[in-house]
Amino acid sequence: MDHFSYRQGALSAEEVPLAEVAAAYGTPCYVYSRATIERHFHAFDRAVGDHPHLICYAVKANSNLAVLNLLARLGSGFDIVSGGELARVIQAGGDPGKVVFSGVGKTADEMRQALQAGIYCFNVESEAELERLNEVAGAMGLKAPVSLRINPDVDAGTHPYISTGLKENKFGIAMARAEQVFQRAASLPNLQVKGADCHIGSQLTTLPPFIDALDRLLALVDRLAELGIVLSHLDVGGGLGVRYDEESPPLPDEYARALREHLGNRPLTLILEPGRAIMANAGVLLTEVAYLKTGEDRHFAIVDAAMNDLIRPSLYSAWQAIIPVEPRDGPHQTYDVVGPVCETGDFLGKGRELCIEPGDLLAVRSSGAYGFTMASNYNSRPRAAEVMVDGDAHHLIRARETVEQLWQGESLLP
Numbered sequence: 001m002d003h004f005s006y007r008q009g010a011l012s013a014e015e016v017p018l019a020e021v022a023a024a025y026g027t028p029c030y031v032y033s034r035a036t037i038e039r040h041f042h043a044f045d046r047a048v049g050d051h052p053h054l055i056c057y058a059v060k061a062n063s064n065l066a067v068l069n070l071l072a073r074l075g076s077g078f079d080i081v082s083g084g085e086l087a088r089v090i091q092a093g094g095d096p097g098k099v100v101f102s103g104v105g106k107t108a109d110e111m112r113q114a115l116q117a118g119i120y121c122f123n124v125e126s127e128a129e130l131e132r133l134n135e136v137a138g139a140m141g142l143k144a145p146v147s148l149r150i151n152p153d154v155d156a157g158t159h160p161y162i163s164t165g166l167k168e169n170k171f172g173i174a175m176a177r178a179e180q181v182f183q184r185a186a187s188l189p190n191l192q193v194k195g196a197d198c199h200i201g202s203q204l205t206t207l208p209p210f211i212d213a214l215d216r217l218l219a220l221v222d223r224l225a226e227l228g229i230v231l232s233h234l235d236v237g238g239g240l241g242v243r244y245d246e247e248s249p250p251l252p253d254e255y256a257r258a259l260r261e262h263l264g265n266r267p268l269t270l271i272l273e274p275g276r277a278i279m280a281n282a283g284v285l286l287t288e289v290a291y292l293k294t295g296e297d298r299h300f301a302i303v304d305a306a307m308n309d310l311i312r313p314s315l316y317s318a319w320q321a322i323i324p325v326e327p328r329d330g331p332h333q334t335y336d337v338v339g340p341v342c343e344t345g346d347f348l349g350k351g352r353e354l355c356i357e358p359g360d361l362l363a364v365r366s367s368g369a370y371g372f373t374m375a376s377n378y379n380s381r382p383r384a385a386e387v388m389v390d391g392d393a394h395h396l397i398r399a400r401e402t403v404e405q406l407w408q409g410e411s412l413l414p
């Protein structure tokens with residue numbers, strides 16, 4: 001459920017017509033709905049219920065400070081993958097004590113930054129990283145809290161580029177080595193072993209892969225207890241899918257119920273790292289039709305947003321709904337909706353039935369996650385503005401980039 005709907009024939013975010021947002025800030029522009037973000041966060045939080053838990057929103061999905069601040073105010077923790085994301089969380093008023101730090105390539109500097117900030121836990125992804133973290137923490141006279149990210153070798157059944165829990169993927173520590181690495185971690189003086197984690201991929205639309213991974217992790221947790229290594233938390237990662245088209249992914253309720261059932265009465269705090277499920281359907285990308293063009297065998301709607309603004313269609317052949325902001329009556333035409341970037345792969349959607357004229361506004365739905373955060377400046381295109389709608393009000397939460405900002409830091413040869 002989200003808060004984007006037609007009101008008196010005009011597509012609106014909560015109570016604000018999107019045409020009003022476009023008039024105020026121009027296009028292309030990302031528009032988010034505060035009520036939707038809050039609803040999605042509460043859905044997760046309530047779903048886990050009275051079991052001790054921490055929701056660590058995955059910052060990579062959308063890292064705008066206003067979004068992070070909103071989630072921090074709701075009590076969310078954060079899953080980060082870089083020093084930059086940690087700095088954003090702190091800048092947005094997030095609690096570093098609720099931060100888990102994932103990622104296969106943490107630098108010593110990033111480790112120091114996170115130790116200094118007092119994060120909840122490092123999700124360690126390799127034996128070499130474990131040794132490095134032990135050294136870094138030792139040099140600071142600190143003990144680093146760690147969880148080991150285990151690669152459970154399960155097929156998430158999602159796009160190969162966003163599948164992370166197969167043994168051929170770069171993520172996590174091989175299950176076959178897990179016990180040895182835990183024993184090593186427990187023996188290192190500057191580490192404190194707290195948990196285990198996994199994250200098997202993104203946009204999962206069924207429960208069995210999650211449960212399969214959880215069962216493998218729980219079997220490991222039980223074996224570790226026999227070895228005297230008692231964990232206090234289990235982090236099951238993110239990955240719950242959303243509806244872009246016809247998918248019907250499990251709701252947070254069903255998902256959390258299944259997790260709790262399998263967890264049984266083990267006294268483990270449950271950590272969840274949802275990103276997409278909180279943000280994707282809380283945002284749209286607003287774009288204006290620049291030209292209509294008829295080619296030899298197809299029609300093109302050339303719009304002012306492009307692959308640099310939203311790369312998911314080009315990168316993963318992802319399908320996202322494209323709908324008119326103020327629908328017209330009249331004959332529909334089949335269009336490839338494309339941007340101005342000089343790449344054949346620059347499209348937002350293909351074969352879309354639309355009745356449109358130049359100057360019309362379109363909304364690319366489900367763009368709140370992995371939209372702006374994956375935007376680039378390719379073709380020297382400044383990045384889009386971001387706006388948060390809250391009831392009948394709208395707020396600019398990121399100004400449109402200027403061309404001058406694009407060459408900041410560049411210099412000519414003497």
Ligand SMILES: Cc1ncc(COP(=O)(O)O)c(C=O)c1O
Pocket residue numbers: 058061079102103199201202203237238239240273274275276277
């Ligand atoms: C470690 C980790 N946690 C959480 C997430 C969030 O995933 P999603 O947005 O699919 O919930 C990701 C990204 O896939 C990730 O790599």
Ligand SMILES: N[C@@H](CCCC[NH3+])C(=O)O
Pocket residue numbers: 060162202203312316369370
């Ligand atoms: N960027 C991907 C999700 C990747 C998640 C990162 N582990 C997407 O848009 O679907």
